[in-house]
Amino acid sequence: MSNSQADHIRRAVAERAGRTFPAKVADWIRDRPEGGIAVMFCIAQILCIAGALMFPGEFRYLLPANIAVTLKSIAPLGIMALGVGILMIAGEYDLSVGAQYSFLAIVCATVSNQLLGDISEEHASAAAPFIAMALVLTIGALIGVFHALITLRFNIPSFITTLGGMLLWKGATLLYHGASALRFKPTEPFRTIFGGEIGVIHASIIWFSLFAIAFYFLLHHHRLGNHFYAVGGNRNAAVAIGIDPARTKIIAFAIAGFMAAFSGVVAATRVGSIQPGGGLGMELQAIAACVIGGLALNGGRGSILGIVLGTALVFTIQDVLLLLRAPAFYFEMFVGSLIVIAVVLNTAIRRSKA
Amino acid sequence: MSEPRHALRHPQKPAHIPVDRPTEGIRPEETPLYEARKIVKRYGSFVALNNMDFHIGRNEVVGLLGDNGAGKSTLVRMISGINPPTSGEVFINGKKTDIRTRAESEASGIETIYQDIALVDSMSITRNIFMGREITGRFGFMDHRKMEEVTIDILGSAVQISGIDDPRKEVGFLSGGQKQAVAIARAVHFKRNILLLDEPTSALSVRETEHLLGYVRDLKKEGTSSVLVTHNLYHAFMVCDRFVVMSHGAKVFEARKEDTTIEEVTDHVIRT
Ligand SMILES: Nc1ncnc2c1ncn2[C@@H]1O[C@H](COP(=O)(O)OP(=O)(O)OP(=O)(O)O)[C@@H](O)[C@H]1O
Numbered sequence: 001m002s003n004s005q006a007d008h009i010r011r012a013v014a015e016r017a018g019r020t021f022p023a024k025v026a027d028w029i030r031d032r033p034e035g036g037i038a039v040m041f042c043i044a045q046i047l048c049i050a051g052a053l054m055f056p057g058e059f060r061y062l063l064p065a066n067i068a069v070t071l072k073s074i075a076p077l078g079i080m081a082l083g084v085g086i087l088m089i090a091g092e093y094d095l096s097v098g099a100q101y102s103f104l105a106i107v108c109a110t111v112s113n114q115l116l117g118d119i120s121e122e123h124a125s126a127a128a129p130f131i132a133m134a135l136v137l138t139i140g141a142l143i144g145v146f147h148a149l150i151t152l153r154f155n156i157p158s159f160i161t162t163l164g165g166m167l168l169w170k171g172a173t174l175l176y177h178g179a180s181a182l183r184f185k186p187t188e189p190f191r192t193i194f195g196g197e198i199g200v201i202h203a204s205i206i207w208f209s210l211f212a213i214a215f216y217f218l219l220h221h222h223r224l225g226n227h228f229y230a231v232g233g234n235r236n237a238a239v240a241i242g243i244d245p246a247r248t249k250i251i252a253f254a255i256a257g258f259m260a261a262f263s264g265v266v267a268a269t270r271v272g273s274i275q276p277g278g279g280l281g282m283e284l285q286a287i288a289a290c291v292i293g294g295l296a297l298n299g300g301r302g303s304i305l306g307i308v309l310g311t312a313l314v315f316t317i318q319d320v321l322l323l324l325r326a327p328a329f330y331f332e333m334f335v336g337s338l339i340v341i342a343v344v345l346n347t348a349i350r351r352s353k354a
Numbered sequence: 355m356s357e358p359r360h361a362l363r364h365p366q367k368p369a370h371i372p373v374d375r376p377t378e379g380i381r382p383e384e385t386p387l388y389e390a391r392k393i394v395k396r397y398g399s400f401v402a403l404n405n406m407d408f409h410i411g412r413n414e415v416v417g418l419l420g421d422n423g424a425g426k427s428t429l430v431r432m433i434s435g436i437n438p439p440t441s442g443e444v445f446i447n448g449k450k451t452d453i454r455t456r457a458e459s460e461a462s463g464i465e466t467i468y469q470d471i472a473l474v475d476s477m478s479i480t481r482n483i484f485m486g487r488e489i490t491g492r493f494g495f496m497d498h499r500k501m502e503e504v505t506i507d508i509l510g511s512a513v514q515i516s517g518i519d520d521p522r523k524e525v526g527f528l529s530g531g532q533k534q535a536v537a538i539a540r541a542v543h544f545k546r547n548i549l550l551l552d553e554p555t556s557a558l559s560v561r562e563t564e565h566l567l568g569y570v571r572d573l574k575k576e577g578t579s580s581v582l583v584t585h586n587l588y589h590a591f592m593v594c595d596r597f598v599v600m601s602h603g604a605k606v607f608e609a610r611k612e613d614t615t616i617e618e619v620t621d622h623v624i625r626t
């Protein structure tokens with residue numbers, strides 16, 4: 001009796017599928033939160049490349065050395081932001097990822113060095129840094145689970161739990177190691193796998209890309225990703241339909257902790273030493289990158305592409321300011337403005353659609 | 355309770371059962387599909403369900419009526435497992451069953467249209483319909499094409515939903531009635547033995563309401579029993595075989611359609 005109704009939907013769907021490619025892109029930009037940021041990113045790149053072509057002497061944006069440095073510096077924050085972003089989509093925060101980043105890198109270096117994983121040891125162990133890394137990745141995930149259990153068991157905002165966690169792991173870093181820098185020069189093949197370079201491509205950016213692709217499939221194409229969106233978008237609806245929000249959120253917290261640990265180890269491998277305070281403020285930068293990339297602060301909305309573009313845009317700005325020899329505080333001023341502009345744009349787009 | 359006003363409305367018809375006093379109600383004759391006995395549900399010190407007996411028979415539509423705050427939605431959520439009772443027993447097909455999560459009620463073939471809709475605004479229609487029950491291939495990856503195909507069928511057939519032509523549309527951009535229609539379509543698609551409808555027509559147009567009520571009546575023949583929660587007694591009389599009136603968390607009146615009149619049921623709903 002109502003098959004005609006389904007037919008008219010089918011026709012409409014077919015019509016939309018038959019749009020020209022530019023029309024699809026235009027709709028994507030208008031409909032998706034990451035569409036706006038993609039446009040901003042492209043404009044920024046075009047301006048930078050044009051500037052570099054016009055003033056090759058002054059503005060060395062296209063110099064391989066500059067590209068290499070920018071790509072390298074994107075990776076640690078990007079890896080962290082992927083975890084933070086997935087957790088945000090599931091409706092929770094992790095403010096402790098910056099502290100975990102330092103703490104777990106130091107644990108990794110200490111354990112690795114004790115197992116003779118330093119490159120200058122006489123009988124250096126090739127396995128030691130891998131063992132140490134596996135250990136801290138596990139600890140990172142467990143810290144996430146720990147935060148999740150407290151948040152869910154006592155039904156308190158994760159903002160509070162992980163604010164406490166941030167101070168706790170910061171203190172734990174000083175307790176465990178002290179305030180001095182720690183050497184981390186791991187043996188091969190660890191060093192190449194996590195710190196090697198092919199041309200301008202650093203290993204860390206490859207890891208970032210691999211994680212971005214893996215999480216793209218998890219978030220957008222796997223059942224679990226669907227549950228992250230459901231739980232973050234409307235917890236009660238998710239419960240009513242039979243999704244276990246506790247289980248879903250515990251997994252998201254574990255991912256955030258795991259990624260913080262991974263990011264810390266990769267950054268430490270690249271630099272060769274760890275400053276105990278190195279991760280301070282990174283949690284806010286990661287959240288900023290996510291918000292710029294179109295993730296909603298109250299959960300349920302966002303995409304992996306948005307997180308990647310948000311991170312990339314932040315570092316493009318940083319790079320440009322460095323090339324222009326602008327004082328460091330300009331960076332924070334720019335990122336600060338960008339956060340507000342991005343959210344204003346997203347809200348305006350949503351409002352015009354509703 | 356004001357006697358003169360009632361006297362004015364129904365001068366010749368005194369109530370059979372004293373008002374505001376819980377009643378035993380009707381005992382099921384054959385083993386019901388679902389039976390809850392002596393259900394108590396407390397929220398802290400507040401008693402939302404007080405020694406409530408409730409059953410759903412085979413090929414039956416039960417009308418669950420009562421004033422605002424009577425406990426109808428609490429009972430519906432209890433049956434669907436998301437609000438487990440403080441005490442009491444539940445029998446499915448005569449077998450004692452513990453239903454304390456949505457997963458357990460789903461296993462018993464219970465599907466619910468919740469009063470608060472239970473959709474995620476930031477997700478597409480397709481994703482909302484298959485939320486928690488995604489069609490997946492190997493390793494849990496979703497089969498988007500199949501889900502969309504089924505969604506189009508559902509949107510076209512179960513309930514006629516006006517103005518929806520894009521299964522990828524975000525639910526947050528739908529109208530109130532369209533949202534309700536999506537929630538109905540979802541429940542109708544997954545229904546098996548029992549369909550619970552908690553004020554399903556509150557946002558629907560006249561045409562859609564007629565369609566849904568007709569559908570609920572037809573479901574009986576296919577072997578799916580329903581519980582219809584509504585404030586509209588005419589709708590209830592159109593489709594229900596039995597009426598249960600609740601007040602303050604307890605059953606105050608119960609009668610089969612053939613043993614009562616719309617006036618009598620109305621009387622019990624407004625008196626309590
Ligand atoms: N989570 C809760 N905590 C405390 N009290 C609650 C809770 N949920 C419901 N109640 C109370 O339980 C009572 C019954 O609520 P319920 O939603 O079942 O009413 P209802 O019969 O569905 O009413 P309506 O017709 O307005 O939908 C109300 O007094 C309500 O305030």
Ligand SMILES: [Mg+2]
Nearest residue numbers: 426427428469
């Ligand atoms: Mg209700």
